Amino acid sequence: MSNPTDIRATRFVRPGSGWGEIGRQLISAADSTGGRREPSVLPAGAPNDVLTRVAAELGPRELATHGIGESAALEYMARIVHDYGLNLTDSTYAAHLQPPPLSVAVAADALASATNASLDTYDSGPATLAIETWAVDVLARLAGLPETAGGVFGPGGSYSNLLALLIARDQAGAARGLDIRHDGVAALGSPVVLCSRVAHFSVQRACAALGLGESAVITVDCDEQHRMLPSALEAILADPGVDPATGATRTPFAVIATAGTTDFGTIDPLPEIAEIARRYGLWMHVDAAYGFGALFSERLSGLLDGIALADSITLDLHKVGWQPAAASLLLLADTDSFASLDRSVAYLNPEDDLEAGLGGQLGLTLQTTRRPDVLKVATTLLAYGRSGLGEMLESCHDLALHAQRRIESEPQLELVTGTTLTTVVFRYRCHELDSDTVNAEVRRRLLTSGSALIGRTRVRVPSLCEPRTCLKLTLLNPETDAAGIDGLVDEILRVALEVESEGLGRLAPGARAHAGQKAGILP
């Protein structure tokens, strides 16, 4: 049985001994990359060239009659993702809300795959069903939600937001005696949702998917710190206006507050928004995909005061939580609100089986088969506790503050938005060339040289009062240190100077002003 070349013994993962076999297979795959140095943050080269190289490694696009065997296949793929993948542990990675994953979470995720349990019914896996309930309760309590709270894990914050808006939409219908699930959205008139100008684009996508249309999203103005202005929200609610297409009066049914905007990490004023939502009878959803992790930290948890007043909360532990994707959770203050997703299916949860205790979480989501993402989350919560996770976030917050100070001290850099959680938005100042073109080129050149991977966005720059292309550091690696950040900023400055001087070199002295793009500084 223990001979690893005996395919009969190891083809399928047996509980217990089989898990060890996964470990052994990973060790041999890792050994096969062992002689190579740790890869840079991203493989050097133009994106098309890199993809072409990987395609060439993969060979003919046809299913071979005979396989190459398990070890060879695994080693082959391990080498490809090692050589052409992303290195999130590198201190020059600062692009997205994509953290280096915790080893313990990856191991637990392999365990989740090994069980191949599903969460829809009791007989698709009892253990993980109870583990999900436990983790939901732990996180609902951390958020300060009432005893009635419930929740469901899903494949991402975008999906959790979709589910929240689906539930809010159906509740709004039910409040008016409508069965939206059965009758569709037409009877709702002209329903709208409100969120800030800088809320995540998944709100628009959710409204499109829910049959409300993207035009159902009304965006509310923000203050200088990109936080929703309660007065602006109130003004819209006092006079929501009519739908220009149909002439019907708009009926707001939900407000989405963002706790941790993707670019700036800023947090809408939750208590004020909750109070307004209550007065106007709106569902209050808090999109805390990024910011929820602040609750792990004593130093930062005050930022989320008021989150306990939400009707629903999205949180992504594959961001602040250091989980491999996906580990998203939708929490509801009242688990009864899941009712509109309830479903009776003859082959899964007939009434008499439900009475016998064979139910599961089928009625909490749109998925049927659903993998136990919760296993890695629960393992991580047990392993690290609140302070273990809180300290990791505080380290990232400190790094972001360090980056902010360094940027402020560099005359060539302009701080655009300081840090709230772990992001910093800034730009390279240049006077002779088009600064949008230069900043975008700096990011691409860092990326294609494999020397650093940073983010970009477009945001109103205070000194100019207009939107400009900016650079962004998103810092989620608590093992980076101040020297790592300084090295990254040095590299950004070096490449920016290089881009700028090349651009200037190509310009005739008379034609310099704001002409970078036309002069062809891009390759």
Ligand SMILES: *Cc1c(COP(=O)(O)O)cnc(C)c1O
């Ligand atoms: C990342 C993010 C989302 C989307 O989450 P995914 O897990 O990427 O689908 C939604 N809202 C905010 C504020 C986010 O930062």
